[in-house]
Amino acid sequence: MIKMASNGNGNASVATGKANGVSAGRNGLPKIQTQKKQNAICHDDTAPTVKAQTIDELHSLQRKKSAPTTPLDGVQGAFANLTEEERHKQQLQSISASLASLTRETGPKLVRGDPARQSETPRVSHAPDHHFAPTFSASDSSLKFTHVLYNLSPAELYEQAIKYEKGSFITSSGALATLSGAKTGRSPKDKRVVRDDTTEDELWWGKGSPNIEMDEHTFLVNRERAVDYLNSLDKVFVNDQFLNWDPENQIKVRIVSARAYHSLFMHNMCIRPTPEELENFGTPDFTIYNAGQFPCNRYTHYMTSSTSIDLNLGRREMVILGTQYAGEMKKGLFGVMHYLMPKRQILSLHSGCNMGKNGDVALFFGLSGTGKTTLSTDHNRYLIGDDEHCWSDKGVSNIEGGCYAKCIDLSREKEPDIWNAIKFGTVLENVVFDEHTREVDYLDKSVTENTRAAYPIEYIPNAKIPCVGAHPKNVILLACDAFGVLPPVSKLNLAQTMYHFISGYTALVAGTEEGVKEPRATFSACFGAAFIMLHPTKYAAMLASKMEKHGATGWLVNTGWSGGSYGAGSRMKLAYTRKIIDAIHSGQLLTANYKKTEVFGLEIPTEVEGVPSEILDPVNTWSDKKAYKETLLKLGGLFKSNFQVFVNHKIGKDDKLTEEIVAAGPNF
Ligand SMILES: Nc1ncnc2c1ncn2[C@@H]1O[C@H](COP(=O)(O)OP(=O)(O)OP(=O)(O)O)[C@@H](O)[C@H]1O
Ligand SMILES: O=C([O-])CC(=O)C(=O)O
Ligand SMILES: [Ca+2]
Ligand SMILES: [Mn+2]
Structure with missing residues (x-):
């Protein structure tokens, strides 16, 4: 059926449909209207024709613009009194600055929206004012356009994934099945952390430490490689989201990636901004450049494989090359929180967390596969989070906005809440399914033993929103x-x-x-x-x-x-x-x-x-x-x-x- 199109005064005009002749009566129940018979002989059931002259016009009726949640003239703060176009321009300038090459004079030319949908010449957002206009030193790369798909919805990301990414399918329960490529788990040996004057003293280095050093220059080499790769694409995905449900200690993160799978994964795993919060997002506190499809250059100093996950705390940036496993982004940001939070006397924890009916809070620590997600997801208790938390003077808060459950041997009987969370919007990684029915076989380890589901926390019926609780008992x-x-x-x-x-x-x-x-x-x-x-x-x-x-x-x-x-x-x-x-x-x-x-x-x-x-x-x-x-x-x-x-x-x-x-x- 064709979607109802707004007629501009708040009432929907029915294009086609069975609602004709039925309207709500005083008591809220449908009131049957008796048709005024113009001629008593024949009953006229002709629906009004669609308001479109061409098929293209008809298709355009189908897609109506999302209504803003707040009246635009009521928006407070830095973004007050901006037109929608001006706000888009500001967003693009911020993203353009994020994606700027550090060795050339300009950022890329960015346009909003899907290249497949734009037939006319895109309107360019010029690089930030402090950059000079391209001169004769400009290379071909600065003449091309990169389309930005900014905070797309799950439905839009499904379409992008299914259309453009091999191995993306809708399963019978509505989840999006994806393949993460050659890597189906994290690569801790390929993680590097920039050692500078500050981190030298602050971080844990040496034997037993996960922090393998790299220098600032090498980081910039990898950053440029990732940014150039992303700028060479027709389109990139940008997610602007939050970490930490404690409002006083919330971090704004931006994730730039090349795959709809990555964008949907982070949409689910980080805290999702309201449209209003997104309008006022401003500059992120931390940015990830995920160029995972593209390898690092093994001739680069410190690189020992074609995979590199590089963290630069000074620049507040992370670069991913040579792995498409989405968990690198989730756990990369967790590392950042393990640095930032203790500075504020807040303890960061690799733990699940839930709360009883009486408000008693429990933490579940454990390494991968020990049961944090399984045991914190408890039908008799409220779920605060399954994997990453902070413990401050006020109590506990979840860092994330979603859960990341192991799926191997998953059964409806033993883990009903996780089973039911695997529905439309959920990302299913590396599972095997029936080609025709699209039923997932959770016993099948053909791709990997580490099959996973990433879903928003509200997919668990007794999630505690906001995800905060008292001091653990x-x-x-x-x-x-x-x-x-x-x-x-x-x-x-x-x-x-x-x-x-x-x-x-x-x-x-x-x-x-x-x-x-x-x-x-x-x-x-x-x-x-x-x-x-x-x-x-x-x-x-x-x-x-x-x-x-x-x-x-x-x-x-x-x-x-x-x-x-x-x-x-x-x-x-x-x-x-x-x-x-x-x-x-x-x-x-x-x-x-x-x-x-x-x-x-x-x-x-x-x-x-x-x-x-x-x-x-x-x-x-x-x-x-x-x-x-x-x-x-x-x-x-x-x-x-x-x-x-x-x-x-x-x-x-x-x-x-x-x-x-x-x-x-x-x-x-
Ligand atoms: N007695 C048990 N207690 C907990 N989990 C069990 C038990 N027996 C089997 N399992 C299985 O072990 C797995 C525990 O995985 P879970 O996703 O909870 O790990 P996790 O601690 O959250 O790890 P990660 O940090 O990697 O997400 C599940 O697949 C669960 O079904
Ligand atoms: O990060 C991952 O890939 C999975 C996870 O939760 C962990 O290993 O603790
Ligand atoms: Ca888990
Ligand atoms: Mn974990």
């Missing part, structure tokens, strides 16, 4: 222990919480294709060493003082193996883990009876409602007790040797706490 550390020796749940004292937070343990099972059956222990400080910018003890000290001040309790939950290591035992039933988490939230576990385990010295409850008591102490679930003890000692040894690098670091101002933390590890 429970801090839950998740470990997927494929060795099968950590208990399903243990209560931690503050020193133990810090010990396990700094250790950041999980054990993943190596890919079957390598033929390796042994679990591999991973230690990642603060459960996110890949994203932190300062020394781990800085974040740990902040966590300790906040937990102490607000009386939060720490818990260690093993979402991994039970009944033996990977191969002999099996993964902890999600239903049991959920019962354990319920008992933590309700306060029931605070008053349970506890006993202490050997080696790790963990306090384990003897009973949890809904969980078989014998599994609470892992030794009961192993048939080979000798193997259990050996595996336990092996894991204890791995913890000890990992912690060696931290024993000489002071945590906070208190020597006592530092000593307690070192003593809180395994003892044998």
